[in-house]
Amino acid sequence: MPYCVHCGVELDATATFCPLCHTQVLDPVQPPDTEAPKPFPTQRGEVAPVSKQELALLITAMLACVAVCCGILNLFLKPESGWSLYVIGVAAMLWLWLVPPLLARSMHLLLRLLVDVAAVGLYVYLIALDLNGQSWFWGLAAPIILWGGAILLLLGLVLRVYRRSAITTLTILIGSLGVFLVGVEYLIDLWLYSAWDPSWSLVVLTICVGMVIPLIIVRRIPSLRAEARKRFHV
Amino acid sequence: MPEKKAGSEWYRLDNAGVLYSALQKETYSAIYRFSAVMDQPVDRQALQRAVDKTMPRFPTFRVRIKKGAFWYYFEPNDAPGPFVKTDISNPCQPVRFREDNGWLVRFYYYERRISVEVFHAVSDGGGALVFFKTLLTVYLREMGYTVSNTCGILDVDAPPRLEELEDAYGKYAQGKGRRAPKPGKAYQNAGTPEPFYTFNVTMGFCSVLQLKQKAKEYGVSITEYLTAVLMKVILDKQHREAPGRELPVALAIPINLRAWFPSETLRNFILTARPVIDPSLGEYTFEEVLHQVHHMLRLNMDRHKMRAELTGNVRFTKNRLLQIVPIILKNPVMALGYRVAGVRPYSGTYTNPGAFVVPPEMAPHIRRMEVILGQATIPRVHCASISYGDIMEITFAGTQQETDTERDFFRFLIRDGIAVKVESNRTQ
Numbered sequence: 001m002p003y004c005v006h007c008g009v010e011l012d013a014t015a016t017f018c019p020l021c022h023t024q025v026l027d028p029v030q031p032p033d034t035e036a037p038k039p040f041p042t043q044r045g046e047v048a049p050v051s052k053q054e055l056a057l058l059i060t061a062m063l064a065c066v067a068v069c070c071g072i073l074n075l076f077l078k079p080e081s082g083w084s085l086y087v088i089g090v091a092a093m094l095w096l097w098l099v100p101p102l103l104a105r106s107m108h109l110l111l112r113l114l115v116d117v118a119a120v121g122l123y124v125y126l127i128a129l130d131l132n133g134q135s136w137f138w139g140l141a142a143p144i145i146l147w148g149g150a151i152l153l154l155l156g157l158v159l160r161v162y163r164r165s166a167i168t169t170l171t172i173l174i175g176s177l178g179v180f181l182v183g184v185e186y187l188i189d190l191w192l193y194s195a196w197d198p199s200w201s202l203v204v205l206t207i208c209v210g211m212v213i214p215l216i217i218v219r220r221i222p223s224l225r226a227e228a229r230k231r232f233h234v
Numbered sequence: 235m236p237e238k239k240a241g242s243e244w245y246r247l248d249n250a251g252v253l254y255s256a257l258q259k260e261t262y263s264a265i266y267r268f269s270a271v272m273d274q275p276v277d278r279q280a281l282q283r284a285v286d287k288t289m290p291r292f293p294t295f296r297v298r299i300k301k302g303a304f305w306y307y308f309e310p311n312d313a314p315g316p317f318v319k320t321d322i323s324n325p326c327q328p329v330r331f332r333e334d335n336g337w338l339v340r341f342y343y344y345e346r347r348i349s350v351e352v353f354h355a356v357s358d359g360g361g362a363l364v365f366f367k368t369l370l371t372v373y374l375r376e377m378g379y380t381v382s383n384t385c386g387i388l389d390v391d392a393p394p395r396l397e398e399l400e401d402a403y404g405k406y407a408q409g410k411g412r413r414a415p416k417p418g419k420a421y422q423n424a425g426t427p428e429p430f431y432t433f434n435v436t437m438g439f440c441s442v443l444q445l446k447q448k449a450k451e452y453g454v455s456i457t458e459y460l461t462a463v464l465m466k467v468i469l470d471k472q473h474r475e476a477p478g479r480e481l482p483v484a485l486a487i488p489i490n491l492r493a494w495f496p497s498e499t500l501r502n503f504i505l506t507a508r509p510v511i512d513p514s515l516g517e518y519t520f521e522e523v524l525h526q527v528h529h530m531l532r533l534n535m536d537r538h539k540m541r542a543e544l545t546g547n548v549r550f551t552k553n554r555l556l557q558i559v560p561i562i563l564k565n566p567v568m569a570l571g572y573r574v575a576g577v578r579p580y581s582g583t584y585t586n587p588g589a590f591v592v593p594p595e596m597a598p599h600i601r602r603m604e605v606i607l608g609q610a611t612i613p614r615v616h617c618a619s620i621s622y623g624d625i626m627e628i629t630f631a632g633t634q635q636e637t638d639t640e641r642d643f644f645r646f647l648i649r650d651g652i653a654v655k656v657e658s659n660r661t662q
């Protein structure tokens with residue numbers, strides 16, 4: 001009979017490792033029995049994956065209904081302006097945000113962000129088409145949307161790693177907000193004056209940095225971190 | 235709430251059943267498993283015949299669950315089955331009400347092991363053990379042995395009796411009701427979740443005699459001793475993690491009410507005791523934990539307190555306001571209520587249905603009994619034990635990767651001089 005050298009418990013004759021501490025069974029005199037049946041079946045029971053189709057269907061129906069109703073109303077109310085296209089655009093965007101993640105069981109973060117950013121881009125592009133605003137769309141709106149998407153992607157990846165600590169999450173969120181706004185001003189300046197003249201965004205960035213520094217210090221010093229946890233229950 | 239309608243067969247869920255069905259999700263069901271390891275490999279055909287003969291005797295198990303506008307209800311299930319299946323490595327998977335012909339009981343076999351899994355809204359461990367013992371009797375008769383209908387085995391040829399079908403909570407809900415005061419948050423003992431549909435089971439086997447002697451040395455019962463070991467191990471684990479503030483460690487211990495309120499119901503009839511140790515008061519030695527557990531468990535075994543609590547629970551589901559809330563709104567609210575009152579205040583569950591006693595002519599055919607509590611709503615380990623003859627079987631099961639709790643628990647027993655054999659379905 002094999003025993004775990006760490007735990008002192010007796011193990012099954014077929015065991016190759018201790019299920020309590022994962023120590024391997026190494027007995028040159030009596031290697032693990034590979035013939036006898038294992039104490040538990042080895043075949044996994046697969047059950048049909050979780051279906052969120054019903055919820056997806058419900059959301060689809062609600063959004064489609066809103067789009068159709070507004071389209072019909074538009075025929076009678078200010079038919080010359082085509083305002084309902086804006087509502088329909090929002091419905092389409094919400095659909096792209098909500099429904100694909102429900103249907104795909106596990107959607108990759110990158111793919112999901114790509115779809116979400118593309119949906120926003122498409123919506124703004126349609127508005128630009130309606131308002132004859134091709135130039136501001138390509139010059140300003142599209143770069144800002146892409147910049148926002150890139151920041152979000154970075155945020156998603158970083159938070160996936162550091163999800164455990166609330167202080168870290170807060171630090172990263174505030175920090176990325178500041179960085180995002182600096183980028184926004186840079187893009188606006190570039191489009192309006194073709195030169196970068198940072199002003200308001202630097203103020204915002206300074207405020208963000210000012211908020212982040214104490215958080216980093218608190219995180220770095222264990223006694224302060226424990227104290228913050230205690231007081232704020234984070 | 236409409237009571238049983240004349241001419242039709244449907245009936246309401248009992249109080250615990252209402253809760254367990256409200257928690258039901260695609261990824262989670264309140265479910266548990268009992269297994270018997272026989273002396274011979276299992277004969278599948280004989281087991282299926284035994285299931286077919288036993289199910290009609292237990293109408294509360296031969297049901298499907300249906301969603302009404304305001305509440306779930308049970309109705310007789312006349313679909314084919316339930317069928318005996320080859321066992322799987324990940325037991326206690328969630329039930330889905332619309333799959334598997336709506337069966338809420340499942341039967342498996344593997345080598346010498348016969349297992350039955352029961353959705354908790356159908357019955358508690360006490361009722362399920364009567365069902366399982368009767369099934370094993372019928373199985374052994376199918377194998378050609380003679381077994382008498384003693385030791386709580388029901389006669390499958392007799393019609394079901396009304397006392398077995400009663401809602402015992404409703405029967406004893408009288409007088410002043412009292413809902414237990416809301417307990418505070420306990421240490422959660424949660425680990426890293428495994429991917430969906432992985433369920434880790436580790437069983438330890440030890441001698442009842444050795445345990446009894448050890449418990450006697452301390453002047454406590456076996457259940458109290460094992461409860462205290464589990465609490466001490468979790469207390470030490472939290473201490474090692476060095477959190478800013480150590481939370482109390484509390485266990486949920488289901489109490490079979492049939493011992494206090496005469497009832498032969500095969501449906502739910504349990505309440506939960508909550509032994510708790512607060513480490514912020516100082517470091518407790520094992521003897522101190524044991525002393526506390528010993529007295530706390532006994533202090534709560536009071537007929538009047540228990541009746542007041544179950545009355546309070548029943549009043550709650552009979553609340554007029556709650557009754558008219560549609561089920562799709564009620565379920566999330568009740569699930570949230572369970573998180574606050576049934577998950578947060580506990581570090582884990584430990585249940586010990588006691589000794590499995592069979593007639594002497596049956597005893598040589600069963601080697602040991604096993605019990606598994608299904609997954610918790612969060613990735614943490616649940617503990618259950620059952621004894622048969624001289625074998626005490628203790629299971630730790632959960633959806634977390636870590637093995638800390640069971641490792642420390644069994645190491646504790648070894649250090650206390652109790653020999654333990656361990657088996658697991660873990661593959662790494």
Ligand SMILES: [Zn+2]
Nearest residue numbers: 004007018021
């Ligand atoms: Zn080990």
